[in-house]
Amino acid sequence: MSDDVQILWFTVRVALLAVVLLAAPGLALAWVLARRRFPGKALVETLVALPLVLPPVATGLLLLKLLGRRGPIGRAAQALFGTELAFTWRAVVAAMMVMSVPLLVRSARVAFEGVSPRLEAIARTLGASEARVFRAVTLPLAARGIAAGLLLAFARSLGEFGATILVAGNIPGRTTTIATAIYNDVQTGADDSAYRLILVSAGLAFLAVFASEVWLKRRASA
């Protein structure tokens, strides 16, 4: 049971960290895709969607090539910070982030596109700087879609399996998440433990969705 708590706590923490780290660049990318035209845009859109269409295991393998000891990012991290990436909690976060990118960017982009450029233009005629237009008009009007995207990203991160198992492995107490633990339990015949984890993760997902629904309702009627 204490193992379950450890796994649960670890998974929630890394998933939250993944979403927090992804939020700013993900929203920036979504905004650029919604509001700007530039050469190579189709390429960027395809790259963003890639983790959604590739088998997660393939994404994991690519990540391993990048984050591994001989990979470009892995070597840079070693040289700069003296830390390993692959098969550590950092790789779990990286896998969750990459797998969540398409969900967050897609939701946020649709949300940004739904904000009338006309309202932004009027805000400018009222003296608002670009930063204030974004903060006071675009962001609050896109809040629902952004919140939905962040929630989707968090949910996706909680359940991430394929990429995680390749790039971070399943090291008890270090990289084991709910999903990899369930897989492991089933493989070793510990079905009771697997069902317990399933129950816990279902409860967690329920709580997250429920909390966000309540929050959105409160915002809408405020």
Place this chain on the structure above:
Amino acid sequence: MTLALERMRLPLASFSLEVDAVLDAHVTAVFGPSGAGKTSLLEAVAGLRRPDAGRIVLSGRVLDDAGTGNHTPPQDRAVGYVTQDDTLFPHLTARANLRFGAHRRGAEGPTLDERRVIDVLGLSPFLERRPATLSGGERRRVALGRALLSRPDLLLLDEPLSGLDRDLKERVLEHLLRVRDEFPIPILFVTHEASEVAALADEVVLLESGRVRARGTPGNVLGQPSGGHPHG
């Protein structure tokens, strides 16, 4: 205030708008049929659309110069713009909408007291409400107050009375007249209704197919004060 449109040319979808005029009346109407380019003209003065030739100069300050590529962005113009469509911020109360532009930096227009604007436009009954719960006329008045409180040097109004039923039209017109008489802010408005020109304007510019066809006092340009439609 003088607004000089010096050989200004605006590329539009099917033709280009060309205006060469110096406007210096307190209230100027741009009068013409729909599709004449009236809204585009306002958008250019507000800085939301760039001319591809000529200059826009407001009280000696060059806002646009197509020759040098100089373009002052809308946030640095101090030109208030009340659009024809509803552009109140839906997530803010009427009061928060009003205050949105109230603290613009570098505004040089006259300081207006918020209470006075609320009083003149009759906004106090619904200040805490969101735009979705306001009537069309109430939304117009909030938008007008919001533009006024941003302390503009020039106020642009796009078809300020269109889309309102007759009773509402008269009420909003009353408020517009009070704004005109009580606040020292020059107004440039566009309309396709001769009666609005006669009621509000000191000077009128007749615009058709992107060209100025006539200019003068409402009486001169329209004939009788409640005169005809630009198409007859």
